Amino acid sequence: MASKRVFVSFDFDNDKILKEFIIGQSRLADSPFEVIDTSLKEEAPQASWEAKAEARIKGSDIVVVMVGGTTHRAPGVLKEVGFARKWNVPIVQIIGYRDSSPTPVASAGRLYSWNWDNLKSLLN
Numbered sequence: 447m448a449s450k451r452v453f454v455s456f457d458f459d460n461d462k463i464l465k466e467f468i469i470g471q472s473r474l475a476d477s478p479f480e481v482i483d484t485s486l487k488e489e490a491p492q493a494s495w496e497a498k499a500e501a502r503i504k505g506s507d508i509v510v511v512m513v514g515g516t517t518h519r520a521p522g523v524l525k526e527v528g529f530a531r532k533w534n535v536p537i538v539q540i541i542g543y544r545d546s547s548p549t550p551v552a553s554a555g556r557l558y559s560w561n562w563d564n565l566k567s568l569l570n
Contacts, residue, residue: 449480450569453506453535455527456542457520464512464542471565479569482506496525503529508569511539511554518549527554538568 452472456465472481482502499522503509509530517523530537531553539550539557550557558564 449478450507451482451505452479452569453482453503453509453526453530454512455509455523456512457514457517458522459520460516461512461514461542464514468510468512468540468565471562476566478566479508495522499526500529500532503535504533506535509535509537510569511537511551512542513539513548513550513557514542515546515548517542518551523551527551530554540564 452468454465454468456462469481471477472479482505503526509526511517511523511527527537529535537554539554540560541548541557542560544560548557558568
């Protein structure tokens, strides 16, 4: 069975580490998903970034929003959620930090605890 192609959305300014952690989990032997790493390593023109993100989201099976303290108002995350909605790509939100109660991103679905059982169930 092919792995699900996952686009990871996260607050670039505050939560890059969350993206690295979920990429690490995608590399585990029993992982049912692969991460499409689309984060830019440097500043890029807004239109260029948006076009690339939209194309990659359109080609994904699911968008995972890694939710930290300010993710709900991160402009890039809000754009990515909008692209997912436009292309009818399912979205799930994962609480990025243990013992936190972050505000969910509007229109991005249910908020789930980050654990291996949830990831395997949601991304299988």
